[in-house]
Amino acid sequence: MDDVAVTVDVVLATVLDDTLTVLLVQRGVEPFVGRWALPGGFVLPDEGLDAAAMRELTEETGIDIEDGGHLEQLRTYGAPGRDPRGRVVSVAYVALVPRLPAPVSGTDASGARFWPVDRLGRARLAFDHARIVADGVERIRAKLEYTTLAVTFVDEPFSIPDLRHVYEAVWGVMLDPGNFSRKVLGTPGFVVPTGNRAPIGAPGGGRRPVLYRRGPAAALHPPILRPA
Amino acid sequence: MDDVAVTVDVVLATVLDDTLTVLLVQRGVEPFVGRWALPGGFVLPDEGLDAAAMRELTEETGIDIEDGGHLEQLRTYGAPGRDPRGRVVSVAYVALVPRLPAPVSGTDASGARFWPVDRLGRARLAFDHARIVADGVERIRAKLEYTTLAVTFVDEPFSIPDLRHVYEAVWGVMLDPGNFSRKVLGTPGFVVPTGNRAPIGAPGGGRRPVLYRRGPAAALHPPILRPA
């Protein structure tokens, strides 16, 4: 009755070069040697699921979710046959972090890099990880609508246009700068002003935007909806 | 590494007497003998998670989700110590069904009944099932906003006021009959008219409402939002 193994897998997402990307590791062991996969691994006997997700992420990539990041459970994948080694049930997580130092490979992985989510057709992911990534990306896109999670993708301090670039990258659309600015500033607790403006010398010219930090609000009322 | 057991637990909800209720079974075996708990049990070695949820529901209560019901994964609970028998990770599900025949007790359960969700303080649920029920109820309340799931709570054919009573029961609020009717009929594919009206002889008098069946639409654009 308990020859079932439980693993965690993490869809770690960030915005790089105005593109939504997820972290994949190249597998160094069987099965699927050399293929790209989500960071993850077996849950230890006395370890909570969230703790396991954070530990595996650190072990395989050197990334610590604690500083400014966000981690939440996505869903659980348990179809028989999804892992050739036997019955493996995987609890998937989604993690969001600001721009990062380059990930480090861990013991079980021979490489790690961020992949743009719209270039994943090339990656030939191991197991059912393509499906898990797709579900995770959709979760992220949906959550930007009615939560303030977008701020976990930017470093402080940030400007309203920085935040807009996050929405544009994640949703793959262009938003009206004026309407977006009004919307964010009209939501109490979304961002708090620092009193400063961006330093002189930014490329392209233009008025220097006001800088903000993350606010205390978590939910968004009213939501910022994706264009139809 | 795999002395972890995987179970499924099901929050089966229905609307009875204009009240949202969930099905609980009284445990007949240790641990927590005599306490109320969610129907559920161990996943079999070659069984998918969804299939396990349906099987356990039928075994413990005699209820088959197939006819007109809805089943979806809720989330996974895996804190160490949540089950005194050892490490047990539980994949929780939410199920919605129309009014039902009385549930039958199964082998592992000495009783089964529907509990109104606002009377669960009395029930002293086993394990962490109080938390799971709370999460499931919140999922249901949220999903009524932007999906057509409410129709899975009513028998066909049904009237717009029937559907409104579902929303009122689940959300615990009163809705404006006129605005609700306009909203539902203005959403293509939510309901399809049968051409009939409710039979003469309903209690309370009043104009006979038009009867409908479930429509093909799953999502709701725009959503029906809970009042603030």
Place this chain on the structure above:
DNA sequence: TCAATAGTGTCTGTCAGACAGTATGTG
């Protein structure tokens, strides 16, 4: 100077909610 960007003002169409008014049923 021109080009680019930040942010405000303003208008318009859509929609939610309040509520009046009409149609149709029971007692």
Place this chain on the structure above:
DNA sequence: CACATACTGTCTGACAGACACTATTGA
């Protein structure tokens, strides 16, 4: 008749999206 319920009409305030306009910067 009185009364209850179903449903339509209509108004108002909030908001999204389009877009003009001003302010501020680099080249």
